[in-house]
Amino acid sequence: MMTRIAMTCTVTFLLLLAGSVYAAGNVERGADLSSDCISCHGMEGKGNFETPAIAGLDEEYILDRLRNFCKGGKTIDGMMNTYTEDRTDQELQDLAAFWASKEKG
Ligand code: HEC
Incomplete structure (x- = not known):
């Protein structure tokens, strides 16, 4: 449990500040993790009336938003x-x- 907590974004963010973590997202692993996202953002990530489209946005932008959401x-x-x-x-990532x-949607 402690290891899991230690691995979440807040700690990683500090490592990022120290410049020891590189941005290197893996598309296939991302696809595996995305089952959680499609209930709101849609199968193709095109969003709906209350959820923004996320498909085809700039990778850096998405990562920046996700890190920000993660930190609360x-x-x-x-x-x-x-x-x-x-x-x-x-x-x-x-x-x-x-x-x-x-x-893009
Ligand atoms: C329960 C519904 C829900 C789920 C599940 C969900 N989102 Fe979102 N998402 C939202 C809403 C609503 C917003 C609008 C921004 C806000 O809440 O401030 C948003 C915003 C975003 C944004 C910012 C878009 C922008 O234009 O700035 C990104 C990126 C994003 N979500 C990615 C994801 C990813 C990746 C997942 C899966 C891990 C996910 N979301 C799961 C509802 C959801």
């Missing part, structure tokens, strides 16, 4: 914090790589 950054209703807070930074690789 301001969101409309806290939903995205719930879906990112327990993930490792590597998982956030994989998710960003996957959604950025999808065709």
Whole structure:
């Protein structure tokens, strides 16, 4: 349990500041992790009336948003914090790589 907590984004963020973690998302692993996202953002990540489209956005932008949600950054209703807070930074990178690789909605 402690290891899991130690691995989540807050700690990784500090490592990032120290410059020891590289952004290298893996599209296939990101696809495996994305079953959680499609219930709101849609199968193709094109969003709907209350959820923004995420498919085809810039990878850096998505990663930046996910890291921010993970840290508890301001969101409309806290939903995205719930879906990112327990993930490792590597998982956030994989998710960003996957959604950025999808065709824009
Ligand atoms: C319960 C519904 C829900 C789920 C599940 C969900 N999201 Fe979101 N997402 C939202 C909403 C609502 C927003 C609007 C922003 C906010 O809350 O501030 C959002 C915003 C985003 C944004 C920012 C888009 C922008 O234009 O800035 C990204 C990126 C994102 N989600 C990615 C994901 C990923 C990746 C997953 C799966 C790990 C996921 N979301 C799962 C509801 C959801």
